[in-house]
Amino acid sequence: MSIYVDYAATTPIDEEILKSMLNSADKFGNPSSIHRIGKEAKAFYEASRKNIAKRLNAHPDEIVFTGSATEANNMVIRGTADYYERPHIITTAVEHASVKETYQDFEDTCDVTYLSVDKDGRIDIDELKDALTEETKLVSIIMVNNETGTVQPMADIKEVLKDSGALLHIDAVQAFKQLPVDTETLNCDFLTLSGHKLHAPKGIGVLYVRRNTHLKRLITGGSQERERRAGTENTLYAYAMMKAVEKADENREENTKVLRSLKETLLKELEQQEVPFEVNGDVTTQTNHIVNLYFPWTTSEYLLTALDMAGIYASGGSACNAGTVQPSHVIEAMYNEDRARSSIRFSFGEQLTEDDMKYIAEKLKTIYTKLGKNGFI
Known part of the structure; x- marks a missing residue:
């Protein structure tokens, strides 16, 4: 047994999603090409972006496809921290390694605060309030912990941050299949998702970036993803991600x-x-x-x-x-x-x-x- x-x-990859991918494998063109095959691939790719945005209550131009949620988390932290001169950034002691270790990389160039948690794994809202300063530029919170399933008090966190100048970054990788994830309700500036936690293939993630939010890009060499992430678009995996998001949301x-x-x-x-x-x-x-x-x-x-x-x-x-x-x-x-x-x-x-x-x-x-x-x- x-x-x-x-x-x-x-x-495991969902069989329906896998079959849908195979049936859509003819959309192989480069979305950046101007010929018909490229334009068909572009339309196919943008439809995936549009449908994911709908499920997150976001605008399509706020959705960035990445290679993973780890990459997306790195994009947020590195792209924000590198933009300012010694900013103050806040996270928790129980973040996923892609957040925790990335924050550790900035301890020499940024002022980093790690919020403690109680025996239930939740942060103290008063500690967050006390940690905030005028120099705080970014706060990263995991919505549902990947090791315990603990849900952080997102409504309280939103309330504390609403009048501050800090940007809110939410790791929602373990949350989306379990809880409604609405970018407007959460009032977040960044949010990350992973395909392989939703029965899509490994190698695809999503980053939500609120409109008019600056994010210094990490990968250069092309104008893809509205100049946020260079590289030929992974149309088929973006489609699989969209199907996974739809299925998780509906079920x-x-x-x-x-x-x-x-x-x-x-x-x-x-x-x-x-x-x-x-x-x-x-x-x-x-x-x-x-x-x-x-x-x-x-x-x-x-x-x-x-x-x-x-x-x-x-x-x-x-x-x-x-x-x-x-x-x-x-x-x-x-x-x-x-x-x-x-x-x-x-x-x-x-x-x-x-x-x-x-x-x-x-x-x-x-x-x-x-x-x-x-x-x-």
Whole structure:
């Protein structure tokens, strides 16, 4: 039996999306060419941009296609920080590596503030208020955490920033499939999405840039994407991204019910199996597609190996550490390093079943029992 519970790391390509891509492969022209084949490709490409903009309540000219959300996050941070002379920029201690490590690159040339989080993984709004200054140019907040599913208080964040001169950058990669994402409601200046978290192929992302917002470009050599990102447009992957965004938006409510049931079943079965565990964070302020669990009787590395041998594929945290098992910086920020070294992330897709959750709980019980019999607990 094989059970994949690492959907927050990546998702399988949706069969309908893949078939749609193959059926549209004849749109191979370069959108920058002026002949008919190029113009057809251009129209095809711009239709994808228009439809994504509609789902985000944005204008088509505010949508930039990128190679990934990591690239998009880098574009925002580097393109903003490089524009000012020693600006003040704010982020949190629990950001995705593409934000966290990029901010670290600017610690010598910018004044960087990292907001702390409580044991639920949420920032303190008063700390954000206190951190803001007249020199604050950018605030980066992950809307839904990729390791715990924690939802940040975006309405409160918007309220704090509305009268400041700071730009708001939202990493919505884990949010879009779970929650409505409306750029006007969020009142953000930048927002990023990733295709492969929505059952599109790897290698496509989206960056929303509010109209009249300056962003110094990183990639030069062409005038594509309204001179924001040079390079021949990836028309077919942009189309796949559009189909994925549409499908996620249309099926969000139905998918949420399935994911909620999966999460609740796993927790209930673990309790019934009497496997010692604790939830990292508060399930009431989390999405349903992720649950991060602390198992005080073992280590993440051992447990991931044991689960893998049982055909269960989970994660110790973010998938951005080149296949290594490192303690999650998110769990460290919420608790401590010891807890991070004994925590596992399970992330779900609507393809899974309640029987899958029961099987996972049974295998965890078996692992726990064997460790106890061998005197390791």
